[in-house]
Amino acid sequence: MKAILALEDGRVFHGRAFGQPGTSTGEICFNTSMTGYQEVITDPSYRGQIVTMTYPQIGNYGVNPDDAESASPHVRGFVIGELSPVASNYRSRQTLAEYFTEHGILGIEWVDTRALTKHLRSAGAMRACLTTELSENEAIETAKNSAPMEGADLVQEVTTAEGYSWEQDSRRFTLPNTVTGQEDNWAALPPIKHRIVAYDFGIKYNILRRLRQSGFDVQVVNSRTKAEDVLSLNPDGVFLSNGPGDPAALGYIHEEIKKLIGKKPIFGICLGNQILGHVFGGKTFKLKFGHRGGNQPVKDLRSGKISITSQNHGFSVDPDTFRSDVEVTHINLNDDTVEGIRHKDHPVFSVQYHPEAAPGPNDATYFFDEFAALIDSTK
The missing domain is CATH 3.40.50.880 (Class I glutamine amidotransferase (GATase) domain)
Known part of the structure; x- marks a missing residue:
């Protein structure tokens, strides 16, 4: 299934969806950690945000209950370069895609996360819309009309x-x-x-x-x-x-x-x-x-x-x-x-x-x- 990531300044990225289809909005940001994607996803400090991982392949060691940092995921969306087709670790209990589907989270892969990160470094963090349902223009408008992080009590x-x-x-x-x-x-x-x-x-x-x-x-x-x-x-x-x-x-x-x-x-x-x-x-x-x-x-x-x-x-x-x-x-x-x-x-x-x-x-x-x-x- 195709997915669109649209930023409020009009920049758009296309990719393939995984997890739960739909539409979500939040402030888009990037994380430069090479490991620990499950801890990032379940960190309550990411409430209200769509997170981009700069490391190119995510999901390769799956998901397990012991590495969660809270009772549930808190990201509003997840942006990656490539979702690993195999989850290989003796502690793994499910794939990242299965985990996202279970918890109703939309992810997008095949995004040029290097280009996205460079854009955010230049333009700054901003509101974004991640969707499998809307057109480019609709997604941009949805991002513009979403709640800002400034003034938010999350x-x-x-x-x-x-x-x-x-x-x-x-x-x-x-x-x-x-x-x-x-x-x-x-x-x-x-x-x-x-x-x-x-x-x-x-x-x-x-x-x-x-x-x-x-x-x-x-x-x-x-x-x-x-x-x-x-x-x-x-x-x-x-x-x-x-x-x-x-x-x-x-x-x-x-x-x-x-x-x-x-x-x-x-x-x-x-x-x-x-x-x-x-x-x-x-x-x-x-x-x-x-x-x-x-x-x-x-x-x-x-x-x-x-x-x-x-x-x-x-x-x-x-x-x-x-x-x-x-x-x-x-x-x-x-x-x-x-x-x-x-x-x-x-x-x-x-x-x-x-x-x-x-x-x-x-x-x-x-x-x-x-x-x-x-x-x-x-x-």
Whole structure:
């Protein structure tokens, strides 16, 4: 079945559909990761977006339930160069096309993703329409009339309906270790040392796994949870998760997080970093085409250390709008945008990238231990 990808500026790409036929709209963006397409598809931060993978062949290792980052896919469409005709991996349970059909997602292959990515780098991320039903002109008009990302509160679409305690198996896959007596491929979890509350703005499963691997007991709460309800749980710390949409549209969240500053140690990731930026008196702005992929270089301004990081965001905090009691700790070496901040007087810090990766490198996983150390230092 033929499919059309139409951008709001009139650029059109043709290809072959897979998954569920139909029509969908969203902001089109690109991800430069070479692996991890299932994690990308199920990352709640991609809510409202049509994602282009720059790696040429996708689907070659299939789909399995263990690699999902949430209970369901969140992309509104998927654009690739070639869908692998074979899913070859001992963990695979179904093909990518079967998974998309099951969940009602439309994908398109045979697209020149290199040309599309170059266009988005020049023109910027924009609205798009992916369809098997409309003509070129109809698809372009549909893209133009779709909702923009600016001003969109998509957190309310992905946050948990009810709070819960994270109790799923969070053991880390590793090699057997005869020194520690580990006989299988699963490293033992450390004992619980700290109890924290995690705000779910679109939290990824691997963040929860990493927190548990660092000795945290995690109580997850809805994005609309009041500060006083969090404090009534008397946690050792508070975690602010990743999530989709425009951080400037989340004033109701900003107000609650303000009430937690100075009360409990706080660690934020991605959207959590942008929320803290607003809490600290700053503003956010939309990046031209965002940072999405597992190869973003970040410099720690305190140590000079360079890390290769996994990122997924289309907005950034403006350092010129912060109060004087806030320090920029990390910057992106591609465009000098802010990648990390901390409060000079209170135990609060955040990073714009994903230290839990999934997919991506593990250079930045030490932040979970830093959060534990910060809690220890304030007890």
